[in-house]
Amino acid sequence: MSVKTIDLHKDYKVGDNIIHAVNGIDLEVKDGTFAAIMGRSGCGKTTLLHLIGGLDRASSGKVIVNDNDLSQMKDTALSRFRCCEIGFVFQKFNLINEMTVKENIITPVLISKRKVNEDYIAELTEVLGLSDRLDHTPLQLSGGQQQRVAIARALANDPALILCDEPTGNLDKKNSEEVIALLDKIHEKYGKTIIMVTHDPEIGAHADIILRIEDGMLI
Ligand SMILES: Nc1ncnc2c1ncn2[C@@H]1O[C@H](COP(=O)(O)OP(=O)(O)OP(=O)(O)O)[C@@H](O)[C@H]1O
Numbered sequence: 001m002s003v004k005t006i007d008l009h010k011d012y013k014v015g016d017n018i019i020h021a022v023n024g025i026d027l028e029v030k031d032g033t034f035a036a037i038m039g040r041s042g043c044g045k046t047t048l049l050h051l052i053g054g055l056d057r058a059s060s061g062k063v064i065v066n067d068n069d070l071s072q073m074k075d076t077a078l079s080r081f082r083c084c085e086i087g088f089v090f091q092k093f094n095l096i097n098e099m100t101v102k103e104n105i106i107t108p109v110l111i112s113k114r115k116v117n118e119d120y121i122a123e124l125t126e127v128l129g130l131s132d133r134l135d136h137t138p139l140q141l142s143g144g145q146q147q148r149v150a151i152a153r154a155l156a157n158d159p160a161l162i163l164c165d166e167p168t169g170n171l172d173k174k175n176s177e178e179v180i181a182l183l184d185k186i187h188e189k190y191g192k193t194i195i196m197v198t199h200d201p202e203i204g205a206h207a208d209i210i211l212r213i214e215d216g217m218l219i
């Protein structure tokens with residue numbers, strides 16, 4: 001799935017100040033590319049990722065995901081598109097602790113009212129090394145395992161585009177290496193387009209292209 005932004009802006013008004021969190025970004029990520037977004041804290045990486053994924057609306061400019069102009073979509077169409085076509089991995093996992101690992105993973109499938117493809121889920125959890133943890137709850141898992149559950153959930157609907165915000169941000173070196181190795185594998189094995197925000201140059205080096213952001217602009 002390809003992603004293009006055209007003169008993309010996101011402004012936040014705080015008191016009398018306007019913060020230009022995303023300040024005129026034109027970028028293109030071609031189908032099947034693994035891209036990393038890097039830059040200092042506060043430069044606008046999360047804001048940009050949320051605009052690309054339709055979690056937030058732009059102040060002006062366009063986000064085009066495979067010929068779909070997100071700014072032209074109504075809320076219901078946008079949430080359906082998001083749920084079916086895009087997988088999110090959030091920095092803080094955002095797992096539901098009252099549900100089992102398996103239930104967490106298949107949530108996007110149930111929300112989009114699709115049938116659970118048990119073979120695909122079994123393959124996915126095998127690849128992610130979670131097969132023997134499906135009946136556990138997230139709090140019974142290590143941080144790295146929880147992050148892998150979040151990745152499995154992001155892939156459960158077989159989305160063509162995967163957006164990850166600091167997927168290794170809460171992990172130690174060993175777990176970070178495991179998670180990035182998995183993203184590499186997912187990129188190669190399933191040919192997904194991946195856009196990943198990271199602070200870590202070693203993690204960023206796994207991507208095909210690096211998009212550097214400074215003060216809301218691409219440099
Ligand atoms: N809801 C909001 N209201 C007002 N300002 C915001 C809001 N969200 C973000 N900002 C501001 O927009 C700028 C970009 O924030 P963003 O979260 O995108 O940064 P980031 O690059 O992801 O930083 P980090 O690496 O620390 O996660 C920051 O100056 C931030 O203070």
Ligand SMILES: [Mg+2]
Nearest residue numbers: 045046047165
């Ligand atoms: Mg951020």
